[in-house]
Amino acid sequence: MSNDNTLVRSLHDLGLSAWFGGSLMGAVGVNGAADDVHDPTERLRVASSGWARWAPVNAAAIGVHLIGAVGMLSANRERVRREPGVGTSSAVKTALTVASLGATAYSGWLGSRTAKGVGAPAAGGVTPSSGTPDDVADAQRQLRVVQWVLPLLTGALVVVSALQGEQQRPRVRAGALARSIQDRVAAAV
Helix, strand or coil: CCCCCHHHHHHHHHHHHHHHHHHHHHHHHHHHHHHHCCCCCCHHHHHHHHHHHHHHHHHHHHHHHHHHHHHHHHHCHHHHHHCCCHHHHHHHHHHHHHHHHHHHHHHHHHHHHHHCCCCCCCCCCCCCCCCCCHHHHHHHHHHHHHHHHHHHHHHHHHHHHHHHHHHCCCCCCHHHHHHHHHHHHHHHC
């Protein structure tokens, strides 16, 4: 049986990359571009339109990531059970994934609330003005925070994934490493 997990690792990494990158680009690019629209009554339309175009791609990216994550967990189930630190990092990664999914769903719900204000004036995609309806302004204020929570959470997933990659590297015992360094120093002198 092959130990090559290239396909599931690729699904995991590509999906997570799109999820992280899309959330960061949306906060900076989509919401930032909406802020620059000259007509304040068009700002929510621009932000809502951009996010609506991204939503199906984001859903696919998340699905691809989850397929890859489940595949990797299945392929490494013995490591998770037996190797020190692997179970802990897997639990942290699972918690971050659940939190990221929750933040994504919440962000989508808030986005649908702001989309109801299309046509009303706003200072930006996530910034209300004095003329923004109260319910839309409330959703915008929450989105202003959540837009940064999502790249933070998915970025943390990238870091934990890197840690797990390092956990799969062969370990060199400290004594063997010290002897190797001593041998190299002695040979150089």
